[in-house]
Amino acid sequence: MRKLLPALYHCDRDGRLSPATRVIAMSRGGLTDADFRGKVDAEVRAFVPVDDDPSGWERFLGRLHHVSVDVGGADGSGWHDLAALLAGHEDRDRVFYLASPPRTFGPFCRELAAAGLVTPRSRVVLEKPLGHDLPSAQRINDEVGAIFDERQIFRIDHYLGKETVQNLLVLRFANAFLEPIWNSLWIDHVQITAAETVGTPGRRGYYDHAGALRDMVQNHLLQLLTLTAMEPPARNDREAIRDEKVKVLQALRPIAGTEAGRFTVRGQYTGAGDLPGYLDEPGSTPPTEGSRRVETFTAIRAEIRNWRWAGVPFYLRTGKRMPYRRSEIVVQFKDVPHSIFPGGSPNRLVLRLQPEEGIELHIMAKEPGAGEVTLKPVPLALSFGKTFSNRVPEAYERLLTDVLAGNPTLFMRRDEVEAAWRWIDPILDAWRADPALPEPYPAGTTGPAGAHELLGRSGRAWHEEE
Ligand code: BG6
Numbered sequence: 441m442r443k444l445l446p447a448l449y450h451c452d453r454d455g456r457l458s459p460a461t462r463v464i465a466m467s468r469g470g471l472t473d474a475d476f477r478g479k480v481d482a483e484v485r486a487f488v489p490v491d492d493d494p495s496g497w498e499r500f501l502g503r504l505h506h507v508s509v510d511v512g513g514a515d516g517s518g519w520h521d522l523a524a525l526l527a528g529h530e531d532r533d534r535v536f537y538l539a540s541p542p543r544t545f546g547p548f549c550r551e552l553a554a555a556g557l558v559t560p561r562s563r564v565v566l567e568k569p570l571g572h573d574l575p576s577a578q579r580i581n582d583e584v585g586a587i588f589d590e591r592q593i594f595r596i597d598h599y600l601g602k603e604t605v606q607n608l609l610v611l612r613f614a615n616a617f618l619e620p621i622w623n624s625l626w627i628d629h630v631q632i633t634a635a636e637t638v639g640t641p642g643r644r645g646y647y648d649h650a651g652a653l654r655d656m657v658q659n660h661l662l663q664l665l666t667l668t669a670m671e672p673p674a675r676n677d678r679e680a681i682r683d684e685k686v687k688v689l690q691a692l693r694p695i696a697g698t699e700a701g702r703f704t705v706r707g708q709y710t711g712a713g714d715l716p717g718y719l720d721e722p723g724s725t726p727p728t729e730g731s732r733r734v735e736t737f738t739a740i741r742a743e744i745r746n747w748r749w750a751g752v753p754f755y756l757r758t759g760k761r762m763p764y765r766r767s768e769i770v771v772q773f774k775d776v777p778h779s780i781f782p783g784g785s786p787n788r789l790v791l792r793l794q795p796e797e798g799i800e801l802h803i804m805a806k807e808p809g810a811g812e813v814t815l816k817p818v819p820l821a822l823s824f825g826k827t828f829s830n831r832v833p834e835a836y837e838r839l840l841t842d843v844l845a846g847n848p849t850l851f852m853r854r855d856e857v858e859a860a861w862r863w864i865d866p867i868l869d870a871w872r873a874d875p876a877l878p879e880p881y882p883a884g885t886t887g888p889a890g891a892h893e894l895l896g897r898s899g900r901a902w903h904e905e906e
Pocket of ligand 1: 598634636655656767
């Protein structure tokens with residue numbers, strides 16, 4: 441209701457759905473088409489400007505259908521209902537979008553195939569998390585791969601649909617000035633942050649088994665890292681870009697055993713003021729002993745073992761209940777080799793994904809004045825919202841458009857997902873073996889002390905708003 445249907449509505453409004461396109465929701469809900477349309481009409485309105493175009497909204501509602509299917513259940517009648525709706529449309533594209541728990545992916549595909557609904561023009565979209573470790577991810581990939589070809593499988597990571605992320609490739613590879621200095625000679629370190637103010641109310645069932653490492657780092661943060669660090673691909677095509685991304689994941693230095701204590705930090709938020717702690721979040725199943733070990737914050741010092749990046753730390757950080765909502769990639773350049781002015785500070789490039797998508801290059805400038813030369817860091821700033829009059833599309837809009845067009849460039853290939861788990865699993869093992877609980881941090885703060893020490897040890901600090 442909040443992301444997918446609004447994105448489909450915008451695709452419709454922008455003329456990217458053919459007149460014959462239908463959206464068939466499948467759930468165990470036992471809804472009729474009319475019930476489902478009524479529910480969407482009531483709930484999606486808050487997220488789209490329906491009143492700007494009432495007839496367009498009616499047209500969109502008219503595309504919606506609902507079929508009740510219980511995947512893995514004894515009653516297979518729902519599959520017949522779906523087959524009846526799709527009959528006679530075998531020559532059209534079919535996109536099966538699975539926004540359901542990963543354990544249902546395999547059974548869903550098998551039942552779909554058994555009902556004869558998989559055609560050569562079918563595609564399947566898998567929402568993260570793709571498993572909870574490497575073996576479970578491989579199992580899901582095998583199960584889905586037994587029914588669909590890899591070219592038909594779209595593993596979605598909505599961070600890849602964000603404008604700034606795509607702009608990162610344009611910035612790096614359509615401009616001449618950055619690439620010569622995009623390496624360990626000129627870059628001191630990189631920080632990738634995804635900070636959220638939200639907690640996990642009502643999500644304990646999921647989050648207790650996920651934690652920040654699986655929920656955010658394995659996918660979103662590692663995707664940002666690969667795009668920042670990858671070598672220039674020879675072509676702007678699906679395989680060339682994904683080939684380069686996989687190489688970065690394969691070059692990550694493993695963090696295992698006692699090294700996890702030096703290179704990773706785990707935190708869990710505690711209650712502060714009106715904000716509840718993780719263990720007291722309302723609307724959840726009651727906390728268990730295991731809940732106390734779940735990290736709602738993590739910071740990691742990653743290293744990429746290749747010529748370009750040797751010796752350049754990539755610091756990753758994500759957390760719930762931080763004081764601000766901000767996702768960004770910060771590339772911190774080294775200081776000038778020889779300074780002739782007092783008070784300078786090194787250049788910094790900030791690629792902001794949210795709240796406002798944009799790019800800022802912090803350079804040193806002279807403060808106007810006749811006396812002593814005084815330096816001041818000033819941003820050369822590009823705000824997408826202010827610079828371009830086009831509406832900045834939501835990540836899901838871009839990604840759904842690509843699925844409909846059959847373009848998988850911004851989706852994770854099987855080997856990418858598995859390479860990411862290969863790096864994550866030893867960290868999870870080390871944490872499991874460690875009797876210590878995550879470090880507490882009060883809700884509304886920037887994470888536990890350990891996160892600041894992780895950088896402080898080498899004289900660095902996390903980038904905070906100036
Ligand atoms: C999801 C995670 O993938 O990304 C959530 O499961 C998280 O826990 C969300 O809140 C963050 O997305 P965004 O686009 O708001 O940064």
